Amino acid sequence: MAQPVSVRIPALNKDISLPTGLFINNEFVPSVDSSETLECINPSNEEVIARVVAASPKDIDRAVAAARHAFNTTWGKNCNGFQRSRLMNKLADLIERDAQELAELETLNNGKPVKVARDFDIGDSIQCIRYYAGWADKITGQTIEIEGTVKTAFTRHEPIGVCGQIIPWNYPINMMSWKIAPALATGCVIVLKPSEITPLSALKIAELVVEAGFPPGVVNIVPSLGPVGGAALAAHPDVDKVAFTGSTVTGRKIMEAAAKSNLKKVSLELGGKSPQLIFESADLDQAANWAALGICYNSGQDCTAGSRVYVQDSVYDKFMEILVSKVKATSFGDGFDDAVAGGPVVSKTQYDRVWSYIESGKAEGAKLVLGGEKRPGKGFFVDPTIFAEIRPDMKIVKEEIFGPVLSVGRFKTEEEGIKIANETTYGLGAGLHSNDASQCMRVSALLEAGSVWVNQYNLLSNNVPFGGKKQSGIGRELGSYALEEYTSVKAVHWNIGEKLEWPL
Numbered sequence: 001m002a003q004p005v006s007v008r009i010p011a012l013n014k015d016i017s018l019p020t021g022l023f024i025n026n027e028f029v030p031s032v033d034s035s036e037t038l039e040c041i042n043p044s045n046e047e048v049i050a051r052v053v054a055a056s057p058k059d060i061d062r063a064v065a066a067a068r069h070a071f072n073t074t075w076g077k078n079c080n081g082f083q084r085s086r087l088m089n090k091l092a093d094l095i096e097r098d099a100q101e102l103a104e105l106e107t108l109n110n111g112k113p114v115k116v117a118r119d120f121d122i123g124d125s126i127q128c129i130r131y132y133a134g135w136a137d138k139i140t141g142q143t144i145e146i147e148g149t150v151k152t153a154f155t156r157h158e159p160i161g162v163c164g165q166i167i168p169w170n171y172p173i174n175m176m177s178w179k180i181a182p183a184l185a186t187g188c189v190i191v192l193k194p195s196e197i198t199p200l201s202a203l204k205i206a207e208l209v210v211e212a213g214f215p216p217g218v219v220n221i222v223p224s225l226g227p228v229g230g231a232a233l234a235a236h237p238d239v240d241k242v243a244f245t246g247s248t249v250t251g252r253k254i255m256e257a258a259a260k261s262n263l264k265k266v267s268l269e270l271g272g273k274s275p276q277l278i279f280e281s282a283d284l285d286q287a288a289n290w291a292a293l294g295i296c297y298n299s300g301q302d303c304t305a306g307s308r309v310y311v312q313d314s315v316y317d318k319f320m321e322i323l324v325s326k327v328k329a330t331s332f333g334d335g336f337d338d339a340v341a342g343g344p345v346v347s348k349t350q351y352d353r354v355w356s357y358i359e360s361g362k363a364e365g366a367k368l369v370l371g372g373e374k375r376p377g378k379g380f381f382v383d384p385t386i387f388a389e390i391r392p393d394m395k396i397v398k399e400e401i402f403g404p405v406l407s408v409g410r411f412k413t414e415e416e417g418i419k420i421a422n423e424t425t426y427g428l429g430a431g432l433h434s435n436d437a438s439q440c441m442r443v444s445a446l447l448e449a450g451s452v453w454v455n456q457y458n459l460l461s462n463n464v465p466f467g468g469k470k471q472s473g474i475g476r477e478l479g480s481y482a483l484e485e486y487t488s489v490k491a492v493h494w495n496i497g498e499k500l501e502w503p504l
Contacts, residue, residue: 011336055224070217081137088133107335111343125177132181159187161240164233169195199223267475272428282433300404304429354403427469
């Protein structure tokens, strides 16, 4: 099985042609030794969209070999920054051309609204690729004076080589762009494993990689189960770097496999349990808007979801009234309906997981303020749910849920707010809302997170680094900092005039 299939989008009365094979050496191919397939489900109606080839460990070997050959021949140090930039910009142009179709496919496989997929995920991905295309011919080292006219040294920032990249299901296109763009800009080659739940948009973009003119083997896309393809990439002796976005549990396994194989470079963007602090001086209406965005956007399936909100006692009741009214007005439904702001969660497994946390919140005595009731009918829909009167020991407060479930607590003083915000093993994101500039500076400095938002939440920019502290990961994506993840620094010491006497 490697032939394209026609996928129907009933809401738009149209068909999309979809590749189903493994993308290796610019071709869609069957597995060399397996007949296993991945079943792609529409989370809005629970129907099967398509089945795609599932890569085996031998397929990963084949993809890595293709990438290594490209690195040694047509890419890497054999393709200059101007050429890489031209190809990357061409890919961005093609994604922009096909943005509507890609968005429809994303909605079909992931569930998020078409307008969100098109205008935010894909729009941001296009800009991400263009941003790094601009870096491709600007990767420079330093000249370092050693002894004047006698000795000098310089550094080269060289592409690290073959990169295994493992992306999640919550932002299939966006996370693909975050991974491939800095890697391509620096001259690295890629073996990318999309989530087994949402592989369709990555395979569609693979067609555009060929159309853009990238040499065979530079980008390879191998859908697979995580314990198969992901594990094979993490442990592969000819992979020079692995980048992973996903759960902390899986991140530990990848780091262990990388250490036990060839000590490959690792970057991990993992889970979060991000807090937002609402101080009494804040614009409460705006703070409620950002808090609603923080838990409702992408149906709460966000590593930086603002799933813990703490409100200063003096404004707690007023803020809760505003927040509940705003979240209650948020509509979740079929992503092909332009009126909805959110879709279903991505799978039955995720649906059951989120509901287990909702039931846990009820059982442990949190006050259910909004939601918490299952919808009848088909689709993995979870309506926004708010719990109040929480305790630090509750599962809904301690553990990442990855759904639209918000826990709201109180604090009296600034010091107390900072303390409870930091009481987590995670450190990916945090937010604060205050109109006291000095307080904003103090609190933002003391919150233990890789990204802190002040009077806003969860907005990212391609030129600003993103990553976690504590158990939320290591390394950085986006901005110039991401280039460091895909390069190694070589120091060249040059003797210009010293004569060595021997013996010493």
